[in-house]
Amino acid sequence: MKQKFHSFFFILWPRFFRELSEHIIPYLTFNNYPRIWVRGILILVSTSLIPLFVMTGIYYQLIEKSIDNALILRTERVASNTRRAVSFFFEERLAALKFMVNDRDYKDLINPTQLSEILKNLKLGFGGLTDLSVIDYNGTQLTYAGPYNLEGKDYSQQNWFLECQKRNAYVSEVFSGYRGVPHIVVAVKHTRPDGNFFIIRATLETERLFNAVTSYKSGTYADIFMINHDGVVQSPSKYYEKKTRRISIEVPEYSSRTKALLTKDRKGIPVIVSYAFINTSITPTPFILIVVKEKEGVSVMKIWLGLKTNFNLFLAISAMVIVLIMSLTATSLINKIYFADRSKAEAMLSAEQKGQLASIGQLAAGVAHEINNPLALINETAGYIKDLFVIKSQYQDDPELIEQIDVILDAVERCGAITRQLLGFARQLDVESRSLNLKVMMTNLLSFFQKEAEYRNISILLDVEDGTPSIETDRKKLQQILLNLINNAFQAMDKDGNLSIKIGIVGTDMVRISIEDSGCGIEEHHLNKIFDPFFTTKQEGKGTGLGLSITFGLVKKLHGNISVNSKVGEGTTFVITLPINFKKEEKHENSTG
Amino acid sequence: MKILLVDDEKKFASMLAKRLELRGIKVDYFFEATNAIQEVENGKKYDVAILDVKMPGMGGIELRRKLSRMDSDLKFIFLTGHGSNVDYKTGVSEASYYLPKPLKINDLIETLYLVAPEKTT
Numbered sequence: 011m012k013q014k015f016h017s018f019f020f021i022l023w024p025r026f027f028r029e030l031s032e033h034i035i036p037y038l039t040f041n042n043y044p045r046i047w048v049r050g051i052l053i054l055v056s057t058s059l060i061p062l063f064v065m066t067g068i069y070y071q072l073i074e075k076s077i078d079n080a081l082i083l084r085t086e087r088v089a090s091n092t093r094r095a096v097s098f099f100f101e102e103r104l105a106a107l108k109f110m111v112n113d114r115d116y117k118d119l120i121n122p123t124q125l126s127e128i129l130k131n132l133k134l135g136f137g138g139l140t141d142l143s144v145i146d147y148n149g150t151q152l153t154y155a156g157p158y159n160l161e162g163k164d165y166s167q168q169n170w171f172l173e174c175q176k177r178n179a180y181v182s183e184v185f186s187g188y189r190g191v192p193h194i195v196v197a198v199k200h201t202r203p204d205g206n207f208f209i210i211r212a213t214l215e216t217e218r219l220f221n222a223v224t225s226y227k228s229g230t231y232a233d234i235f236m237i238n239h240d241g242v243v244q245s246p247s248k249y250y251e252k253k254t255r256r257i258s259i260e261v262p263e264y265s266s267r268t269k270a271l272l273t274k275d276r277k278g279i280p281v282i283v284s285y286a287f288i289n290t291s292i293t294p295t296p297f298i299l300i301v302v303k304e305k306e307g308v309s310v311m312k313i314w315l316g317l318k319t320n321f322n323l324f325l326a327i328s329a330m331v332i333v334l335i336m337s338l339t340a341t342s343l344i345n346k347i348y349f350a351d352r353s354k355a356e357a358m359l360s361a362e363q364k365g366q367l368a369s370i371g372q373l374a375a376g377v378a379h380e381i382n383n384p385l386a387l388i389n390e391t392a393g394y395i396k397d398l399f400v401i402k403s404q405y406q407d408d409p410e411l412i413e414q415i416d417v418i419l420d421a422v423e424r425c426g427a428i429t430r431q432l433l434g435f436a437r438q439l440d441v442e443s444r445s446l447n448l449k450v451m452m453t454n455l456l457s458f459f460q461k462e463a464e465y466r467n468i469s470i471l472l473d474v475e476d477g478t479p480s481i482e483t484d485r486k487k488l489q490q491i492l493l494n495l496i497n498n499a500f501q502a503m504d505k506d507g508n509l510s511i512k513i514g515i516v517g518t519d520m521v522r523i524s525i526e527d528s529g530c531g532i533e534e535h536h537l538n539k540i541f542d543p544f545f546t547t548k549q550e551g552k553g554t555g556l557g558l559s560i561t562f563g564l565v566k567k568l569h570g571n572i573s574v575n576s577k578v579g580e581g582t583t584f585v586i587t588l589p590i591n592f593k594k595e596e597k598h599e600n601s602t603g
Numbered sequence: 604m605k606i607l608l609v610d611d612e613k614k615f616a617s618m619l620a621k622r623l624e625l626r627g628i629k630v631d632y633f634f635e636a637t638n639a640i641q642e643v644e645n646g647k648k649y650d651v652a653i654l655d656v657k658m659p660g661m662g663g664i665e666l667r668r669k670l671s672r673m674d675s676d677l678k679f680i681f682l683t684g685h686g687s688n689v690d691y692k693t694g695v696s697e698a699s700y701y702l703p704k705p706l707k708i709n710d711l712i713e714t715l716y717l718v719a720p721e722k723t724t
Contacts (some may be wrong), residue, residue, distance in 0.1 A: 261604070379684050389705035390619050464659035
């Protein structure tokens with residue numbers, strides 16, 4: 011199992027994390043594969059996931075919006091029905107009192123026996139009535155029918171009396187009476203023919219009202235209750251009865267119509283609140299009806315939430331599958347690019363090594379030719395001395411003999427010089443970085459081309475500007491670069507050419523080497539391609555097309571630049587600029603990069 | 604037998620000439636092709652021309668073309684220090700003899716006899 015997991019992970023984990031040999035890195039086209047990989051995955055994953063999530067989000071919002079609308083409508087309907095019932099409750103009782111004051115004579119009403127009779131009849135008709143009293147315009151209670159006789163009590167300064175006087179009718183808030191039973195007072199004012207008024211007042215038990223209100227309640231997550239205009243709860247409530255008895259929802263602004271809104275309660279639970287100010291046709295009441303529904307308690311919402319959970323699960327699984335597939339795709343794509351890049355880099359690396367060998371081989375052939383000439387001379391001179399011994403017998407006391415021996419020694423010296431040069435060149439190949447004098451190096455290099463130049467009548471001009479400093483660089487690479495370029499120049503030229511090499515300083519920290527030939531030149535449309543790998547204008551099999559590409563790579567490795575200027579038939583100039591201190595440049599690069 | 608020797612290696616040319624003369628062969632030697640042409644133009648007659656292939660200015664191959672135009676009887680032997688195939692092939696294709704440097708004096712003598720047998724006596 012563990013093995014399986016490992017091999018699975020192996021597919022996801024790109025090759026370039028596992029095998030990236032140091033020596034190949036400079037030849038790769040892209041040098042930061044991990045970054046390309048991460049970026050590739052991010053782009054692929056985000057382009058596929060973002061639309062999915064955005065669409066899902068929009069879809070969710072649409073569904074939830076329509077569910078909300080349906081819930082608001084439904085809650086509003088409940089509130090509206092309940093309001094009608096409550097209004098009707100008060101209207102009925104106020105109408106009964108009004109009927110009574112119009113129907114009965116004032117004398118009957120202030121007669122306690124008659125009033126008790128009326129109370130009895132009202133109790134039979136409506137029930138839930140505690141007492142009935144008549145109060146004159148002074149606020150003095152004239153008659154009382156009920157369990158507590160408060161005859162003669164002065165109500166003139168009480169709020170309800172003043173209110174009733176002003177509005178002709180009155181409905182009180184819920185209050186606890188003497189027995190701790192909640193009551194509501196309703197009162198109606200009547201003006202007698204003599205101009206004086208009196209008020210008839212009834213105390214109602216709240217049970218019937220509360221029953222009427224709660225009968226509209228549906229479902230466990232719903233609450234219907236009444237509050238007064240100060241927000242104090244007036245009727246039994248499931249959630250808002252206890253503690254402060256104040257609802258956490260703000261007291262809504264007055265509205266003659268039923269209203270509904272979406273909000274959150276004190277606990278942060280999303281709720282739909284519908285409210286209605288309860289007014290009767292006779293007088294306004296202090297009650298506001300509140301219907302509260304917890305969103306999650308509604309069955310449509312429940313179905314949706316269940317669906318949403320499934321959707322989300324499906325979405326999560328899809329997202330995971332997408333991420334996995336996109337990661338695999340990105341990994342395999344970038345692996346393929348990496349493989350292609352790596353094989354290109356390997357080809358370049360091996361070509362560079364072969365190129366090096368080829369030019370050393372070329373050098374050796376040249377050297378052999380150079381050595382053969384002095385050897386031929388030694389041969390002839392020694393042969394002549396032998397001839398003197400064999401053919402002529404007058405060898406003793408002959409000054410010519412000494413002269414010939416000098417010739418031999420001279421020729422041997424020439425051979426020695428050539429081998430020293432070759433050895434020196436080979437030894438230099440091993441040195442990584444050392445201060446080197448460009449003039450000396452260039453002279454050494456050119457000595458290998460001297461004979462070739464003589465034979466083809468090519469004039470070589472080396473011009474080193476005064477004050478050109480020694481440079482600190484990789485000698486092996488620079489030699490390879492210059493050899494390649496001089497070789498190219500020689501190949502481009504026929505007989506009677508000119509090779510002009512100029513070395514000078516650029517700014518304070520760079521040197522400039524220009525190699526100008528009077529050869530066949532490069533066609534303009536080839537100029538931007540000559541540094542590309544495998545580009546060649548030579549015949550099939552004659553060139554690999556890697557020479558200049560390798561040269562370009564080497565110059566870059568020395569933190570230099572190479573440029574080319576050419577005209578067909580007139581010649582070509584390659585210009586290299588190199589930092590005077592390659593190491594310093596490298597350090598600088600490390601610190602900034 | 605009269606020999607024309609052209610080689611830019613001055614010591615070599617003079618030494619080879621001395622050795623051939625020790626063997627009874629008359630040699631005129633030059634270090635530049637133009638001088639040799641001058642000499643032939645002036646009416647000098649040679650049996651065999653020994654030419655170095657690679658020389659600054661005019662090389663052996665070109666010199667041969669010019670000399671044979673002036674004297675169609677002239678035979679040629681090429682010398683070269685470059686042991687490469689290119690030169691060998693050039694030598695053969697020009698229907699001439701080719702000898703590598705450093706050369707053995709006896710090989711040269713043999714080749715001379717081979718090239719111009721009628722002049723050996």
